[in-house]
Every structure is written in C-alpha cells, then in structure tokens.
Amino acid sequence: MPRTSLLQRFCRDKGGMAMAEFAIGLPVFLTLSVGGIEATNLALAHLRVSNLAMTVADNAGRVMSGVDEADIYEVFSGAQVIGESIDFEANGRVILSSLEANGQSGSNAGQMIRWQRCWGDMDVDPAYGEQGDGRFDATLATGLGADGHSIAAMQGTALMFAEVTYAYQPLVTTGFFPATTIRYESAFNVRGRQNNAISNTQSLTVMDCD
Template identity: 65%
Template sequence: DNAGRVTSGIDEANIIETFTGAQAIAEGLDFTTNGRIVLSSLENNGKTGSKKGQVISWQRCWGRTDIDPAYGTEGKGKNNASLSDGMGAGANKIVAASDTAVMFVEATYTYQPLVSTGFFNSPTIRYESAFNVRGRQNNKISNTQKLDKMTC
C-alpha cells in the first residue's frame, strides 16, 4: 500500500523506504532471513489484438529466502498476451486499467516456532495482495540517487 501512495513518480529510494518499513514491522520474525517480499508494478501493456494484456513493468524483491515470483519477472507481458488475464491465484485475477498501475505484492515466510519440537517441518506462509496506485503521474521507476536495485 505504501508503494501505491507515492504520487509524483516512483524511485528506487521509495522502494527502499517501503521495504525498510516492512523490515521494522516484521523485526521480531527475522523476516529478512526467513522470508521474501516480491513487489511488482502491474500495468496495461498498451498492445491491441492478440498481444493485448498486462505487463510487469518493474519488480523488486526483499528478503533472503530463495522464492521466485509466482507470476513472472520484470518485463513479462511487455510484447505479448502472456499476462492477458492479469496476476493472482484463482479465477479473479488482478488487472490494471489503462494509464495506471497496480502494486501486486507476494509475501512468503517460513514460520519459525518459538519452541522447536523436532517433529514437524516449519510451514511456509504465503500471502498476496494488490493495491491501486493513487494519482501517480509517472509509473516508470527512476533511480535519481543511483541506488542499488533490489532485484529478484
């Protein structure tokens, strides 16, 4: 939701701030080691006919757990209809309207129990959510401070 609130344009610094907030919220979980967040900017690919669909315009990841993005990586759908139905599990996929973007988030965490029983594997918790971008003038990501990209 925080990435969707950036209105004038989105920059790598905004992404770092968003993930820093997630790190603060999940501090007691050691999420950095045991989890991964994938943040994708889903947009209309601007194509017509058989190539019409959605595109993952940019994508950033945070967390050390080796989890691939579930619906594709940055650039998927740019020149084809591979994301014609959008992103998400089940029948109700998320799509972005023309001239806007949707922040699509995949959060995965390997649960770490307080007391280990030694009998069970740690379950993996996965959650997806989407937030409309609100009033952003430019959905292309910039890097005005030449920061390292948090690539997947």
C-alpha cells in the same frame, strides 16, 4: 503383626498418590501448554506476514510522484520494522511488482510487469511472472494472481502487487507443527501517479529479484 494388618495399612496409605498423579499429568500439561503457545505464535506470524503484504502494496501505491528506487527503499524499510519480531528478513521474501496494461492491441493486448523489486534472504521466485513479462504479448492477459483470482490494472494507471513468503520459525523444535511456509498476496492501485516508470536519481543499488 499379622500379615492381613500390614496389607490393610498399605491399601489405606495414600501418601504417594498425589506425586504419582502429578508425574502422570505433567507431560500432558506441558504438551498442551507448549502446543498452545506454539499455536499462538504461528497465528501471530500469519498476522504479521499478512499485514506486511498489505503495507508494502499500500505504501508503494501511495507514492504520488514518479516512483524512484529511494521510494522502494522506504517501502521495504517499513516492511523490515513490521517483520523484525519474526526475523522476517533472514527467513522471508517480499516481491513487489508494478503491473500495467501493456498498450498492445488485438491478440497481444494484456498486462505487463513494468518493474519488479525484491527484499529478504529467502530464495523464492515470483509466482506469476518476472519483470518485462507481458510487455509485447498476452502472456499476462488476466493480470497477476492465482487462476480465477487474478487482478489487472486499469488503463492509464498501475497496480502494486505484493507477494510475501515466510518460512515459519517455531519457538520450540519439538515437531508440534511441520515445516510451515506462510504466504500472503496483496494488491493496491496507485493513487494519482502519472509516470509509473521507475527512476534512480540517487544511483542506489537496485533491489532486483535475481
């Protein structure tokens, strides 16, 4: 058979083209698919953490009578249910602070953190202050929160301020996203509570932030 005829047959043969195109396109398809799934998972994690912050602050503010350690256990039990799907307890931290006016006058007037409770295994310190801060001075004059966005409690009441931090757990460890820490804050006024000191009528283990 003439050499030119063999060459023409080879050029017309498209039997392996589909396989070659598949081999070239597969990595791109997998990358886009896995990346899209990972992005969706990250967005859902943000939603969970945001919802958890609002729920903790809101539920803590809904305790009408004097707040007890048992109430804190119930609030954090609700947080556990919300965060179960993202394994929040092992990889996150909730810091709940009770913010009130410190009752001081003059240059010492400001806000104080009467009590503070934490839940979750992540090692995170409170961002704006610890229990007892501001009690006798104006170190928390504007309340809690980032500069320019702080919030304070009104006289005669308290504010429940929740800081929630979570170390995002990716579905695949292929470097689609760098190490990501998700953080949200939320604050709610208490509803009609007259006594904002915390009691421990059942002698429960205090879920402090040490």
